Amino acid sequence: MGTLCRLRQLRTTLGSEFHSWCKLQAPDAARKQLPRIYVTRRIPPEGMKILSQSGLCSIEQWDSDEPVSRTELLKNVAGVGGLYCLLTDKIDAEVLDAAGPSLQVVSTMSVGYDHVSLVELKRRGIRLGYTPDVLTEAVAELTVALLLATSRRLLEAVEEAKSGGWGTWKPLWMCGSGLTDSTVGILGLGRIGAAVTARLKPFGVKRFLYADTDPRPDVASKIPAKFVPLDGLAQHSDFIIVCCALTPETRGICGSRLFSQMKDTAIFINTSRGGVVNQEDLYQALVNGQIAAAGLDVTEPEPLPTDHPLFKLKNCVILPHIASATLATRNAMAALAASNLLAGLQGQAMVKEVPL
Numbered sequence: 065m066g067t068l069c070r071l072r073q074l075r076t077t078l079g080s081e082f083h084s085w086c087k088l089q090a091p092d093a094a095r096k097q098l099p100r101i102y103v104t105r106r107i108p109p110e111g112m113k114i115l116s117q118s119g120l121c122s123i124e125q126w127d128s129d130e131p132v133s134r135t136e137l138l139k140n141v142a143g144v145g146g147l148y149c150l151l152t153d154k155i156d157a158e159v160l161d162a163a164g165p166s167l168q169v170v171s172t173m174s175v176g177y178d179h180v181s182l183v184e185l186k187r188r189g190i191r192l193g194y195t196p197d198v199l200t201e202a203v204a205e206l207t208v209a210l211l212l213a214t215s216r217r218l219l220e221a222v223e224e225a226k227s228g229g230w231g232t233w234k235p236l237w238m239c240g241s242g243l244t245d246s247t248v249g250i251l252g253l254g255r256i257g258a259a260v261t262a263r264l265k266p267f268g269v270k271r272f273l274y275a276d277t278d279p280r281p282d283v284a285s286k287i288p289a290k291f292v293p294l295d296g297l298a299q300h301s302d303f304i305i306v307c308c309a310l311t312p313e314t315r316g317i318c319g320s321r322l323f324s325q326m327k328d329t330a331i332f333i334n335t336s337r338g339g340v341v342n343q344e345d346l347y348q349a350l351v352n353g354q355i356a357a358a359g360l361d362v363t364e365p366e367p368l369p370t371d372h373p374l375f376k377l378k379n380c381v382i383l384p385h386i387a388s389a390t391l392a393t394r395n396a397m398a399a400l401a402a403s404n405l406l407a408g409l410q411g412q413a414m415v416k417e418v419p420l
């Protein structure tokens with residue numbers, strides 16, 4: 065019986081509330097020699113297929129759509145050779161110590177890896193795989209969708225239509241701002257930032273600016289986009305779109321200084337990581353009219369508590385971290401993370417490895 069079948073049968077036997085961990089076993093004779101891997105969640109089928117058909121590892125999995133608890137994680141990683149994790153799992157010294165010296169590779173099913181301690185991995189000689197490129201298109205698409213929903217006040221308008229606020233047609237009612245002739249500022253001109261500019265160009269954007277740790281002339285010249293300091297990005301942009309990674313340098317970089325320099329008509333969009341934004345400062349900027357509106361796909365913490373003040377603002381659109389959420393993309397991410405893990409287990413080059 066195939067491992068996926070075995071898992072399904074187990075699930076059926078134990079019922080849908082089965083939230084324990086289960087072993088997907090290779091044939092008994094081979095199992096003893098195979099390195100064990102731990103998968104911290106139920107993952108899209110393409111990823112599971114690669115792992116289970118490889119015959120290269122014995123798979124243990126947290127078989128749930130909900131995250132594994134810290135206690136279970138620490139217990140279940142003991143002695144594994146590979147760890148397949150998600151962005152919700154904090155992989156730090158404690159987890160790596162719990163895994164022990166057998167651990168050779170961590171593979172995250174995400175492009176961001178701020179949840180993984182690179183210093184601790186490096187110290188132990190553990191390799192890290194991640195999933196760039198395969199999600200670029202989906203994230204860029206959602207970024208544009210969020211920008212339009214925010215700037216054209218789509219959620220507010222739907223609510224008004226449903227709740228009786230839609231009276232007669234009025235010249236100035238529900239007016240937002242358009243992209244035509246606008247200046248768009250990208251914070252972090254990486255793969256996703258560049259893909260966002262490509263999608264926004266046909267809307268008639270007049271000029272693209274970008275701020276980054278360093279100029280990126282190769283990418284920027286093709287757009288074209290002009291390198292400016294963060295203050296310049298704030299002052300001149302009609303839309304600021306955050307696409308940078310969360311690092312110690314970018315944590316809280318979007319705070320009162322940035323918001324106070326932005327135009328009061330400007331729109332702020334973030335699809336990178338919530339930690340890049342000082343949310344208290346953003347709240348003040350939205351309430352005090354320093355900026356017009358914000359669209360966030362990421363927050364800190366996640367999920368954002370339902371009573372958070374940002375949820376009360378009409379000029380703040382909040383999505384539950386869905387930028388890469390297309391079926392094809394999530395399967396591609398799962399598959400890439402699986403391939404990275406197997407390559408790492410065998411000491412081979414990964415498809416996408418984070419240099420440590």
Ligand code: GLV
Pocket residue numbers: 151173174175176177199336388
């Ligand atoms: C999503 O946020 C990712 O990092 O893949």
